[in-house]
């Protein structure tokens with residue numbers, strides 16, 4: 071394994087420094103470093119961040135390899151600056167057994183571009199009726215710690231309580247897709263003035279908020295860890311803020327698209343903007359940004375949801391919800407937060423690594439740490455081209471948009487997975 075000498079990188083946006091990567095770790099950080107035989111990477115003007123960690127990625131394998139595979143999703147992740155992603159369980163078959171999570175884990179290792187950490191389903195087949203084999207998945211080679219029925223809500227409070235009790239034993243976490251299904255039957259978009267105007271059935275904010283309110287109480291009662299997926303409303307931010315103030319063990323994520331886009335996008339009837347939970351109002355967007363800044367929302371997670379053309383290029387009502395995220399997350403967050411590098415590192419690397427229990431990730435870029443990092447050119451703006459993305463699917467809501475921040479290089483345990491903006495496999 072060749073040593074790598076990164077010259078002149080601004081760690082977390084600070085003063086230029088050199089980083090020597092050796093044997094999978096950062097061997098040295100300093101100025102004027104030299105290393106015989108090392109491959110030199112000129113990082114003048116580039117910002118170094120710990121490799122990003124995505125707690126919410128849909129990789130679609132097994133089952134929908136036409137939309138994404140573990141390999142293609144891993145390429146997209148590396149190009150987005152990620153060194154670890156957590157793969158959601160709504161595959162086909164569902165990742166509700168040790169066998170399936172081990173398969174996804176192995177596929178991730180074979181791809182070798184990011185660490186793929188499978189998430190296990192909470193209930194068998196995501197059907198919300200009985201608990202899946204949580205213990206078997208936790209004890210498997212994939213060492214599952216996050217369980218989620220994402221795409222569906224664990225709506226039955228008794229089942230949710232049992233799941234929280236079960237994972238408490240090994241400090242696992244239930245990642246809830248908060249959507250009271252009885253309040254969203256037939257829903258197509260956010261319930262509000264735009265849905266009324268377009269005549270589309272609405273998905274009211276209270277469908278999310280009522281489940282989060284219930285779940286923080288359940289988590290408090292059980293003393294277990296709850297993680298709230300893709301928070302999308304101002305009311306949800308308030309509930310989580312109050313729960314945290316009371317000491318409830320709750321963490322939360324927001325997606326880049328909920329930080330930027332609003333429900334007016336549906337006026338185009340372009341299903342690329344159809345997503346679950348739906349795009350909301352500008353008031354919600356502002357509250358989510360505030361929640362992200364003040365730490366009520368712990369992390370940014372992509373909810374990367376690739377869909378094949380036939381599932382997206384159709385009538386709004388028939389289109390599947392979901393949008394791509396991995397390759398555009400950092401640029402969108404940079405656009406929203408500005409160059410607050412330490413905050414970005416916290417919300418996109420350190421905190422997600424902590425929540426997921428991924429010890430090798432989200433570390434400070436200091437001597438001795440695993441060499442998982444990414445180099446970003448903050449000054450280059452680029453235009454998002456759906457067919458130019460590495461994902462097998464093209465359903466990005468940012469097509470044609472010019473965004474700041476280009477990922478120049480990514481390193482996984484000292485091995486370049488992206489160099490010069492090009493994936494290495």
Ligand SMILES: NC(=O)N[C@@H](CC(=O)O)C(=O)O
Pocket residue numbers: 128160220221222247344345346347373375376390391392393
């Ligand atoms: N977030 C989405 O809009 N879609 C997700 C599942 C889901 O949460 O509905 C998907 O798997 O496509």
